[in-house]
Amino acid sequence: MTVTTPPIVATEPSPPAAFWRTQGFPLVPVLILLTIALVAVFADVLAPYDPQIGSLALRYRPPAWQEGGSMAHLLGTDHVGRDVLSRLIFGARVSMIVGITAVLFAGSVGTVLGIVSGYLGGWADQVVMRVTDAWLALPALTFAIFLAAIVGPSELNIIFILGLVYWTRYARVIRGEVLSLKQREFVRLAIVAGCSKRVIMWRHILPNVINSAVVLGTLMLGVVIVTEAALSFLGVGVPPPKPAWGLMMADGKQGLMVGHWWLTVLPGICIMLMVLSANLLGDWLRVKLDPQLRQL
Amino acid sequence: MSSQPLLSLENLSTHYVSQQGARVVRAVDDVTLSLHAGGTLGIVGESGSGKSTLALSILRLLPPAARIVGGRMIFEGENLLDKSDTEMRRVRGKRIAMILQDPMASLNPLFSIGNQVGEPIRVHEGASRASAWERAVALLKSVRIASPETRVSQFPHEMSGGMRQRIVGAIGISCEPRLLIADEPTTSLDLTIQAQYLNLLRDLQREHGLALIFITHNLGIVAKMCDQLAVMYAGQVVEQGPVSRIFSAPAHPYTRALLGSIPRMTDNRQHLTAIEGQPPDLSSLPPGCAFAPRCPMAIARCRVEAPPEVAIDEGRTARCWLAVPGVEATAATMRSNVA
Numbered sequence: 001m002t003v004t005t006p007p008i009v010a011t012e013p014s015p016p017a018a019f020w021r022t023q024g025f026p027l028v029p030v031l032i033l034l035t036i037a038l039v040a041v042f043a044d045v046l047a048p049y050d051p052q053i054g055s056l057a058l059r060y061r062p063p064a065w066q067e068g069g070s071m072a073h074l075l076g077t078d079h080v081g082r083d084v085l086s087r088l089i090f091g092a093r094v095s096m097i098v099g100i101t102a103v104l105f106a107g108s109v110g111t112v113l114g115i116v117s118g119y120l121g122g123w124a125d126q127v128v129m130r131v132t133d134a135w136l137a138l139p140a141l142t143f144a145i146f147l148a149a150i151v152g153p154s155e156l157n158i159i160f161i162l163g164l165v166y167w168t169r170y171a172r173v174i175r176g177e178v179l180s181l182k183q184r185e186f187v188r189l190a191i192v193a194g195c196s197k198r199v200i201m202w203r204h205i206l207p208n209v210i211n212s213a214v215v216l217g218t219l220m221l222g223v224v225i226v227t228e229a230a231l232s233f234l235g236v237g238v239p240p241p242k243p244a245w246g247l248m249m250a251d252g253k254q255g256l257m258v259g260h261w262w263l264t265v266l267p268g269i270c271i272m273l274m275v276l277s278a279n280l281l282g283d284w285l286r287v288k289l290d291p292q293l294r295q296l
Numbered sequence: 297m298s299s300q301p302l303l304s305l306e307n308l309s310t311h312y313v314s315q316q317g318a319r320v321v322r323a324v325d326d327v328t329l330s331l332h333a334g335g336t337l338g339i340v341g342e343s344g345s346g347k348s349t350l351a352l353s354i355l356r357l358l359p360p361a362a363r364i365v366g367g368r369m370i371f372e373g374e375n376l377l378d379k380s381d382t383e384m385r386r387v388r389g390k391r392i393a394m395i396l397q398d399p400m401a402s403l404n405p406l407f408s409i410g411n412q413v414g415e416p417i418r419v420h421e422g423a424s425r426a427s428a429w430e431r432a433v434a435l436l437k438s439v440r441i442a443s444p445e446t447r448v449s450q451f452p453h454e455m456s457g458g459m460r461q462r463i464v465g466a467i468g469i470s471c472e473p474r475l476l477i478a479d480e481p482t483t484s485l486d487l488t489i490q491a492q493y494l495n496l497l498r499d500l501q502r503e504h505g506l507a508l509i510f511i512t513h514n515l516g517i518v519a520k521m522c523d524q525l526a527v528m529y530a531g532q533v534v535e536q537g538p539v540s541r542i543f544s545a546p547a548h549p550y551t552r553a554l555l556g557s558i559p560r561m562t563d564n565r566q567h568l569t570a571i572e573g574q575p576p577d578l579s580s581l582p583p584g585c586a587f588a589p590r591c592p593m594a595i596a597r598c599r600v601e602a603p604p605e606v607a608i609d610e611g612r613t614a615r616c617w618l619a620v621p622g623v624e625a626t627a628a629t630m631r632s633n634v635a
């Protein structure tokens with residue numbers, strides 16, 4: 001006997017094309033993030049001066065468009081005569097490296113623990129979730145300062161500290177997702193087919209939570225960068241000669257009262273643009289990726 | 297037929313126990329069944345009669361609250377209850393496969409068809425990605441998917457319901473299991489696709505010498521697919537035997553009622569008979585036969601004492617006092633006295 005199958009014609013446009021044509025694609029935020037990323041990568045080429053060496057003779061030069069400014073230092077100089085533009089350019093590198101690696105670190109730790117806790121349940125779940133509860137009860141910034149005081153400030157330590165402070169948010173979100181995923185029929189089929197728990201977590205659960213982890217990651221990028229800036233501002237972040245945006249604001253804060261606004265406002269704008277862009281991109285991804293996952 | 301059955305359940309009982317141990321639900325109660333290689337067993341019963349729990353017991357995949365409290369499960373000469381979790385995992389999907397109640401949702405949306413059909417082969421036989429992929433193409437062909445070479449690299453959302461169903465079937469037979477358990481695999485399909493799928497399952501069974509356990513509440517499917525039938529009520533098998541003989545002469549009033557509730561084309565009955573009343577609460581069963589409160593033929597003894605499983609014929613048993621030799625006669629006289 002012959003079985004005739006009606007041909008199924010896909011009515012949706014192919015995913016990649018539709019993806020980019022979607023309304024509301026945050027073009028400006030993405031361009032800003034790309035620009036900051038490119039500036040960070042090519043900082044050596046783009047920066048007109050060495051960001052760590054200044055000349056005291058040239059201190060407190062205002063930006064070029066203000067009286068007393070010159071084209072030699074487009075965005076002015078700071079209290080030891082270092083070029084602000086060059087420091088902002090190198091600061092982008094610090095923010096990008098710290099932000100992205102800290103998010104990756106927090107994300108991988110949190111995602112793995114979230115999957116393990118959600119899928120295995122039982123005591124593993126109890127341990128991870130009680131630790132998470134305790135972690136979330138601590139104010140993030142205070143906790144970060146406390147850790148920084150213990151391990152001492154350095155760029156690597158900051159990444160480690162931020163990862164340690166923020167992994168719990170991933171663990172919570174991912175665990176919730178896993179709890180609903182593990183009831184899904186395809187996971188049950190994998191169990192029935194004799195897959196081990198490790199295989200199920202790795203092959204069936206992880207790919208299904210990656211979307212959520214990416215969305216959370218973009219949103220967390222903003223949080224992490226602000227925290228890094230705050231830590232640097234408070235003096236427990238990236239150690240001084242390195243040009244971090246938070247640190248630049250801290251250095252410039254005395255100057256604010258006597259009209260040296262560019263030392264605090266300009267790095268502040270950089271932080272704001274980067275965080276805002278990351279959040280807008282994250283918001284869009286959240287809306288974009290979630291329903292697609294459900295549709296499939 | 298070989299003398300040694302492929303699977304035999306001996307007095308298997310699975311109970312759900314509430315956390316304090318206060319409530320015990322006898323989802324599967326003292327079930328004795330056997331199935332020969334290549335045979336087809338239909339398990340029929342209302343919702344909540346323990347059919348699915350029985351299937352999950354065989355695979356030892358019960359939810360945490362459920363325990364197998366007694367009995368033996370002999371599969372290919374080995375007691376499955378003696379196996380460790382790791383050994384059990386090697387049985388699942390390899391020697392005993394299962395098709396779930398909702399095959400439509402059984403495919404992972406993020407992986408290609410070939411990847412999923414090949415997964416059991418990679419897990420159980422350690423096959424390489426490439427050879428598993430080739431086997432997947434062959435399997436899709438054997439479940440009659442048109443142009444398997446292109447379909448194999450597509451994703452579940454590109455398939456129709458009937459195709460997804462057949463793909464799940466292909467996953468089921470991918471490691472050449474000896475036994476396939478299908479738990480209401482056609483409930484989510486429309487009738488024409490159902491018929492196609494049942495034909496396919498039957499052909500696969502013949503080609504591969506599979507034994508099939510078919511869990512359903514549809515007696516029409518049993519008539520079409522199965523050679524053995526077990527009717528479950530309140531966790532117990534109330535009647536079992538060859539399908540044709542049960543259909544022509546049901547021994548248990550419940551079986552009779554089930555058969556009476558099927559509409560037929562050649563029917564000149566004005567009404568379908570419904571079974572009065574509700575299925576019993578499994579945590580507080582009546583003292584006698586569980587079906588007695590709904591049974592039109594119940595006698596006094598039924599309400600006091602649970603009937604034993606009696607052999608009524610070659611390869612046939614029933615759990616009913618009326619089937620016990622001697623009791624029928626007394627019941628008849630009692631009824632005539634009442635009349």
